[in-house]
Structures are given as structure tokens and as C-alpha cells.
Amino acid sequence: MTSSPSDTEQAEQVAHPLQDFADELAGAVGGTVEIAFDSVKVSVPAENWVQAHLTARDDYDLVFFSFLSAIDWARDVAVGDPLADEEVEERIEVISSVADVSEGKRVTFSCDLDHATPTIDSLVEVYAGANWHEREAAEMFGIDFRGHPDLTLLYLPDSFEGNPLRKSFPLLSREVKPWPGKVDVEAMPEKPSTENPGA
Amino acid sequence: MTDEKTKTPETIDIWVAGTEEPQFSPTDEGAQEIGLDESESRLDEQFGRVVSDDYVFDEDATDDERMIVNMGPQHPSTHGVLRLQIELEGEIIRRTKPIIGYLHTGMEKTAEVLTFGQGTTNVTRMDYLSPLHEELAYSLAVERLLDVEVPERASAIRVLMTELNRVASHLVALATNGMDVGALSMMVYGFRERESILSFFEKTTGLRMNHNYIRPGGVAADLPPGWKDDVAGLLETLPVKFEQYDDLLKENPVWTSRTRGVGIITAEEATAYGITGPALRASGVDWDIRKAMPYSGIDRYEFDVPLGENGDVYDRYRVRVLEMYESLKIVEQVMDSMPKGDYRIDDRKVTPPPRARIDESMEALIHHFKLFTEGFKVPAGETYVAVESPRGELGCYLVSDGNARPYRMHMRGPSFANLQGLPIAMADSLMADTIATIASMDPVMGDVDR
Numbered sequence: 001m002t003s004s005p006s007d008t009e010q011a012e013q014v015a016h017p018l019q020d021f022a023d024e025l026a027g028a029v030g031g032t033v034e035i036a037f038d039s040v041k042v043s044v045p046a047e048n049w050v051q052a053h054l055t056a057r058d059d060y061d062l063v064f065f066s067f068l069s070a071i072d073w074a075r076d077v078a079v080g081d082p083l084a085d086e087e088v089e090e091r092i093e094v095i096s097s098v099a100d101v102s103e104g105k106r107v108t109f110s111c112d113l114d115h116a117t118p119t120i121d122s123l124v125e126v127y128a129g130a131n132w133h134e135r136e137a138a139e140m141f142g143i144d145f146r147g148h149p150d151l152t153l154l155y156l157p158d159s160f161e162g163n164p165l166r167k168s169f170p171l172l173s174r175e176v177k178p179w180p181g182k183v184d185v186e187a188m189p190e191k192p193s194t195e196n197p198g199a
Numbered sequence: 200m201t202d203e204k205t206k207t208p209e210t211i212d213i214w215v216a217g218t219e220e221p222q223f224s225p226t227d228e229g230a231q232e233i234g235l236d237e238s239e240s241r242l243d244e245q246f247g248r249v250v251s252d253d254y255v256f257d258e259d260a261t262d263d264e265r266m267i268v269n270m271g272p273q274h275p276s277t278h279g280v281l282r283l284q285i286e287l288e289g290e291i292i293r294r295t296k297p298i299i300g301y302l303h304t305g306m307e308k309t310a311e312v313l314t315f316g317q318g319t320t321n322v323t324r325m326d327y328l329s330p331l332h333e334e335l336a337y338s339l340a341v342e343r344l345l346d347v348e349v350p351e352r353a354s355a356i357r358v359l360m361t362e363l364n365r366v367a368s369h370l371v372a373l374a375t376n377g378m379d380v381g382a383l384s385m386m387v388y389g390f391r392e393r394e395s396i397l398s399f400f401e402k403t404t405g406l407r408m409n410h411n412y413i414r415p416g417g418v419a420a421d422l423p424p425g426w427k428d429d430v431a432g433l434l435e436t437l438p439v440k441f442e443q444y445d446d447l448l449k450e451n452p453v454w455t456s457r458t459r460g461v462g463i464i465t466a467e468e469a470t471a472y473g474i475t476g477p478a479l480r481a482s483g484v485d486w487d488i489r490k491a492m493p494y495s496g497i498d499r500y501e502f503d504v505p506l507g508e509n510g511d512v513y514d515r516y517r518v519r520v521l522e523m524y525e526s527l528k529i530v531e532q533v534m535d536s537m538p539k540g541d542y543r544i545d546d547r548k549v550t551p552p553p554r555a556r557i558d559e560s561m562e563a564l565i566h567h568f569k570l571f572t573e574g575f576k577v578p579a580g581e582t583y584v585a586v587e588s589p590r591g592e593l594g595c596y597l598v599s600d601g602n603a604r605p606y607r608m609h610m611r612g613p614s615f616a617n618l619q620g621l622p623i624a625m626a627d628s629l630m631a632d633t634i635a636t637i638a639s640m641d642p643v644m645g646d647v648d649r
Contacts, residue, residue, distance in 0.1 A: 037343050037582035064486070065473045066585075067611040071598055080311035084601035085579065095596065097583060097611070101470055101484050104491035108583060129473035132619045155300035155648060164305055171308055 016040070018105060021060075025107060029055050041095075041108045046120055049094075049111050053126045056098055062107060065127035066097035068134060070141045074115065074167040092118040092141055096130070113143065122148040140165035264288060270633070272301050278375060278637065279644030281618070290630050295622040302648035310608040314574025315341050315415055318605065322595075323409045325610060326646035328371055331357075331364040332588035333610070334413035339494055340584040340597040341415035344577045347546055351538040353417035354495040359430070359533040360403070360412065361495075361586070362526040366437065367396040368589035369477075369519045369526075373444065376516060376638040380457045385447060392440050399429050416550045417543025430534050434527055441523060448516070458513035462624040462636030465510060472623065473616035475591025477522060478640055481507030481514035488587035500532045512632075512639040519641075548575055574603035590614050590641055614646035 016022075016035045022042065026033045029052035031044035044052045056062040071093040075083065092113045099106040113120055122145040123130035134145045135154040142163040145151055153160065162169055271282035280301035286294040310321050322337045323330040335357055342349065349357075374389025397407045402423050404410035412419045448454045464474065466482045479486055487504045489497050505521035507514030543550045551570050552563040579601040585594035591613030598607040617640050624636050 037346075037580050039582045041581075063467075064470045066592060066594065067473070067596075067609070067616070069596065069609040071581075071607045079308065080604050080606070081600075081602040083606070088600070097594070097596075101479075101486040106492070106583075106585075127473075128468075128471045129616055129619060132615065153300075155303040157300075164308055169308075171305075171312060 018107075021105060022107065025056065025060055028059065031109075039108060040106065041110055043110045043112070046111050046113060049109075050121045050123060050126060052109060053096070053098065053123055056107065056109075057126060060105075061100045061102070062098040062105065064099045064101045065123075065129040066099055066106070068094070068096040068123065068130055068137060070094045070118075070137045070143060070165075072115075072141060072165065072167045076168040078168050078170040080167070090115045092143060094118075094120055094137065094143065096123065096133075098127070118143040119146060120144075121146050124148055139163065142166065265293070268630075272298075278642055281637070281642065281644055281647075283633075283637075285625075285630070285633065287630060292625050292628055292630060292633070295625045297618055297621055299618070299644070299647050302644045304649070306649045307608055307610065310605055312604065314603045315577055315599075315605065316571065316574050318608070319414050320409075320411045322610060323411055324645065325649050326588065326590070326593070326612065326614070326643050327408055328368045328643050329361075329364050329588045329590070329593075330409050331361045331413055332586055332593050334411065335361055335495070336584055336586045336588075336593050336595040336610070337597070337608075338413050338415045339586065340582055340595040341577060343582045343584060344580050344597060344599050345415070345549065346578070347416070347544055347549065349417050349544050350541045351496070352540040353542050353544070355533050355537050356418050356422060356542060357413055357495045358497050358500070359422075359530055359537075360400070360418075362529045362533070363396050363399065363430075363433070365526045365589045366523045367393045367400075369523050370396075372519055372589070372638070372641040373516070376512075376635070376641075377448065377454075379634040379638040380454065382448065382451075382454060385444065388440065388444065388447075392437060395433060395436070399426075399433065402426075402429065414543075416546065417541070421542040422537075427534060430530060434531055434534070437527060438524065441520065444520065455513060457632075457635055458516060458639070459511060460509070461512045461628060461632045462639055463509065463511050464620060464624050468620065468623050469510070472620040473592075474620045475613050475616065476587070476589065476641075477515050477518040477591075478617050478620070479591065480504065481518045482510030483508055488585050488592055492585065494584070494586055497529070500529045502526075502529050512635050515639040515641075576601060576603050577605075585611070588613055590643065590646065591617060610649060612646040612649060614640075614642040614644070615649075618642045618647055 016038070018040050019035060022033045022035060022040045026042050029042065029044055030048050031042045031052060034041045034043065042052070073083070073088050073091050073093060075090060077083070089112075092115055094111045094113060096109045097106065098109070111120060118141065120143065122134055124134065125147070131149070132154060134148055135151060137143050138145055138148075138151050139153050139156050139160075140163055156164070266287045268285045268287055269282070270285060272280040282298040282301070284296040284298065285292055306321055306325060310318055313321055318337055318341070319334045322333040325333050370389045370393040374386045374393070377383070377385025377389065400410060401407050403426065404412035404419065464478065464482055466484045468474075469479045469482045469484060475486070483506055485504060485506055488494070489502075490504060502525045505518050505525065507518050547566065551567045552560075556563040557567055577599040579599055581596070581598040583594055583596045585592050587593070592611065593613050594611035596607075596609040596611065597605055600606040621637065621640055621642075624640065625633060628636070
């Protein structure tokens with residue numbers, strides 16, 4: 001995602017308090033830093049995913065696991081608006097957020113995965129709390145977390161098919177019944193005839 | 200048949216007062232009987248006053264000696280539609296598996312079809328006990344992407360309302376926790392006092408719950424006339440009531456024996472599982488988003504973060520009670536220093552024109568209409584904003600691609616992570632402590648399932 005011009009301006013004016021820390025961490029885990037809108041994001045390649053979290057936990061004291069989720073960057077959009085930026089590459093982006101519980105350092109790790117068959121190593125061995133978050137991401141986006149102890153459906157019923165938070169998945173309730181307000185209570189008046197204007 | 204009829208019934212001795220007392224045989228309670236030779240410490244364990252880790256597990260126990268008990272999803276003490284599968288060995292819980300999803304409605308998906316302005320109506324229905332915090336997290340995320348700063352008065356109103364919401368939510372936690380271990384009066388008192396706060400919410404926002412009051416750009420309406428008297432009234436009555444709760448619970452031997460040493464979570468477990476809020480602070484971890492990453496100018500006000508030591512049910516209860524006092528401290532300071540000014544941002548891109556302008560200006564009417572039908576566009580970007588909800592870190596990860604609707608919205612529900620740690624708290628404890636432990640984690644299923 002490209003950052004807006006106003007944001008890059010702002011970043012130039014005042015360096016983020018976590019800039020140095022983020023640079024050092026990114027260097028240690030082999031990733032790139034992007035600080036936008038007051039959020040520190042470190043993108044790492046998929047093969048470094050687990051190692052990056054291990055380093056963050058053990059060497060940088062980011063012991064608190066906040067959440068893990070994903071974003072579906074897709075052009076096939078069934079729900080909501082299509083992507084405004086045509087340049088965006090189709091992919092599944094996994095994000096995880098970790099923090100320390102003393103000074104208020106918070107880092108979001110991000111990793112781009114193949115859109116068709118997203119696969120990544122599980123974080124359960126590093127942060128026990130990743131368990132449910134990964135199960136949620138797995139069922140919602142169809143991500144395979146290698147090494148997860150129990151990658152079964154978390155929210156969805158056993159017979160459910162599909163990955164609801166993928167952009168291509170329709171919002172079924174709205175397919176069946178349109179939004180209240182989208183339907184006219186009574187039919188709109190006929191368009192006035194243009195053949196005999198003024199008649 | 201005939202044999203039984205002709206059988207003479209056993210004679211029953213009836214002792215008539217004043218005559219010689221007959222010899223009663225000791226009652227036979229079978230396995231329930233507490234033997235006379237039980238030591239004091241064993242009794243303590245049985246009553247749950249002490250939980251030690253040296254329960255003797257029979258490693259050779261066969262499947263016949265283990266039992267899986269299914270609890271919920273409609274068990275009254277599971278606080279909503281939570282289902283637990285509990286594997287028991289005798290009275291001791293060996294494994295617990297929470298099963299969730301009964302309330303899952305795909306609200307994150309719904310968020311993608313709602314405009315940024317409509318989004319608050321969606322998020323406010325997630326954690327129904329702290330709707331204002333949900334709205335705040337979402338609004339702060341939108342504002343950060345918009346790169347706008349709300350007026351001071353709006354921030355102060357937000358702090359006032361969310362801190363009162365924290366008290367209301369903790370009152371429900373106390374009430375239900377009390378109810379679950381048999382202190383039914385606590386249930387009645389807790390809900391009664393909560394109602395006085397909800398009345399103020401209704402006066403201000405129009406609704407008792409699901410307010411849609413905090414919106415991107417400020418709040419929906421200014422505080423009502425006479426709000427100071429209402430808040431002052433709350434500040435006067437509530438602490439008195441809290442003291443009564445202390446009389447009821449704090450030193451009560453039944454309460455303490457049911458809660459002390461029960462459902463322990465250590466600091467390491469809590470951080471690894473992402474447990475936050477009073478459940479984390481009861482384990483002695485000084486982590487409060489209000490202090491670590493202040494929002495809405497909450498760092499301007501003086502307050503303390505109460506901490507526990509043992510991480511048991513009792514400490515979680517104490518932390519909640521003390522937090523209510525701290526929240527009222529903040530409310531008092533906000534009340535005394537409420538800045539004058541506008542309650543929403545003066546940016547026509549985000550906020551609709553004032554009502555009076557709509558009557559006289561066609562353009563204002565069109566503007567108003569467009570803002571509520573098409574919504575406002577938010578610059579592309581992504582951000583994560585967290586606030587301290589009564590249950591812990593409530594965060595909103597918001598992604599915009601430049602349209603009027605979020606490209607993706609993820610709510611980090613504190614109950615979700617807290618509930619995940621429930622099996623840790625319940626491991627190796629007694630079956631009877633289950634409901635006390637669940638209640639002390641204060642899960643709200645709307646927040647878990649979303």
C-alpha cells in the first residue's frame with residue numbers, strides 16, 4: 001500500500017519515536033519498515049516469519065501477542081468497493097501485532113502470500129495465543145498454517161464451505177435480501193416521454 | 200407381586216421427645232463423606248481455598264475413569280452462548296476446550312459494505328457491554344487515516360462517556376461473578392447501579408446500549424443540559440454503593456474461599472496468550488493502554504492502575520473494584536475541566552452541516568444527503584488503534600484503499616484472547632470452580648464471535 005503524500009510529509013517533519021527501534025528490529029529479522037499513520041509495520045518474507053517473531057520475542061522483549069489476521073488484496077470483489085488503486089498486486093497479506101508490556105512498543109509484522117494457495121508457518125510455538133487467531137485466519141481466508149496443532153474451523157459450522165472474508169465471497173444475506181433502503185417502497189414514476197416535450 | 204404385598208413393612212422408630220434417645224446410625228454419604236482423619240490442608244483444598252499443583256493424577260487412569268462433560272452453549276453461567284467441553288478426572292479438570300462461534304455473524308465482512316460513517320453502528324453491536332469503547336476504537340482509527348484532530352471538548356466527552364461505560368461494565372462483571380458463586384444480592388445491586396449510569400447514557404445518546412454516539416469526527420450530540428448535576432449525582436452515590444459491595448464481598452468468608460487461589464494465571468501465560476485488561480493486571484503486569492499509548496487526551500487526567508499479585512479470581516475481582524474508583528476519579532476531573540467549544544470537528548468533509556443551515560441552504564441539504572448516502576472518502580492507508588476497554592486491549596485494524604468504505608476492518612476483541620486463556624486458568628482446578636473462573640474472565644460473547 002502506498003502511503004498518502006500528506007503522511008510522508010509528516011514522517012519527514014517528525015521522526016516517529018519508534019523509528020530507530022523499528023529500523024534495528026527490521027535489520028535483525030531481515031525485513032523492511034514502513035511507518036504510516038502512527039503504526040509501525042515490518043514486512044518480512046515468508047521464510048523468516050517464525051524466526052522474526054522469535055527474535056522479536058526473545059531479543060526485543062515483544063512478549064505480548066496482540067492479534068493475527070489477514071487482508072485479501074484481490075481484484076475479484078463481490079462485496080464492497082473494488083480497489084481504487086489498479087496497481088495493487090493480488091495477494092493475501094498476513095498481519096500480526098506484538099507489543100512489549102512495559103514501554104508501549106508495538107510492531108505489526110506483515111507477510112505477503114500467494115493469493116491462490118497461501119501457506120505460512122504457524123506461530124503457535126512462539127506465541128501460544130496465536131492458536132485461535134490462526135484458526136480464524138485459516139477459515140476466513142483459506143490460509144494453511146503449517147505446523148498448527150489443530151487447524152479446525154473456529155467460528156463456522158463444520159459443513160461450511162468457502163472462506164467468508166475473501167473478497168470474492170458474496171455477502172449471502174445481502175444477496176437474498178437487499179439492504180433496507182435500496183428497495184423502493186413504491187415504483188418510481190415513469191420517465192416522462194421525450195417525444196413531445198411540454199405536452 | 201403378592202409376595203411383596205404380604206411382606207410386612209419395616210418398622211420405623213419414631214423418637215418422641217422426652218423419651219430416651221435412640222441410637223442413630225451415622226449417615227452414609229459414600230464418596231461424598233469427608234473423613235474424620237482429613238487434615239486441615241486437605242479440607243482447604245476440597246473447599247477450594249487452596250489450589251496446589253500436587254493433585255495426584257493417576258497416569259494409568261483409563262478412559263472409564265475420565266469423563267467429558269459438556270457445558271453450554273445455553274448454560275446460564277457461561278455468559279452467553281459459550282460451550283465448554285471439560286474432561287474430568289473425578290472432581291478435577293484435566294482439559295478444557297471452549298467452543299465458540301454460536302454468535303458469529305460476520306461483522307467484519309459487514310463492515311466492508313458500510314461507509315466509514317455507518318461503521319460505528321456496526322462495531323457498537325460487538326461488545327454490547329462496552330459499546331462506547333468499540334465506537335471509540337473505530338472512530339480513532341478512521342480519524343487517524345483522515346489525519347484530523349477532534350476538538351478538545353469532543354475528546355473530553357469521549358473520555359467521560361467511556362470511563363462511565365467502564366464502571367457500568369465492571370458492575371455487570373461483579374454482578375454476574377457474584378451470582379455465579381451464589382451471592383445473589385450482588386447481582387441485584389450490580390444491575391441496579393449500572394442502570395443509573397445507563398439512564399445517563401440514554402439521556403445523552405438516546406439509547407441505553409448500542410449508542411452510535413462516538414463517531415468519526417467527534418460525538419453525535421453535545422452533553423444534555425444539566426449533565427453536570429447528573430454526573431455529580433453519580434459521583435456522589437456510586438462510591439457509597441461500592442463500599443457496600445466491599446462489606447458484602449471483600450471479607451466474606453464464603454466469597455473469599457470460593458475465589459482465592461482459584462483460576463490462577465501467571466504473568467507469562469497471560470502475555471503469551473494475549474490476555475489483557477483486569478485479567479492481566481491481576482497477575483501483576485502493569486499494562487494499561489491508557490497509560491502506555493494514551494488516546495483522546497486521557498493522559499491529562501490523574502489516575503492509578505490497580506494491580507493484583509496472585510492472578511486468581513479474587514485479584515481480578517479486586518482489580519475491577521479498584522478500577523471503578525479510578526474511573527470515577529477520571530470522570531470527576533473531566534467534569535471539572537470540561538473545555539468549551541464544539542463537540543465535533545469543523546470539517547465539512549466529515550461532519551454534516553448544522554441543522555439550521557439545512558433549512559436555509561439547498562447546498563447544505565445536498566451536502567448532508569451526500570454525506571449520509573455516499574459517505575466520505577478516506578485516504579488510502581492502514582493503521583491500528585487500541586483503546587483500553589473494560590475487558591482489555593480493544594483494537595481496530597483499519598485498511599482503506601481510498602474509497603468511502605473500509606477495504607478491511609479487523610477488531611481485536613479482548614474477550615477473544617482472554618477466553619483463549621481460560622483452559623490455562625481452569626487446568627487442574629476443581630469442577631466447582633469452573634463458573635467462578637469463567638465469570639472472572641468476564642467474556643462477552645458478542646466480542647468473542649463478532
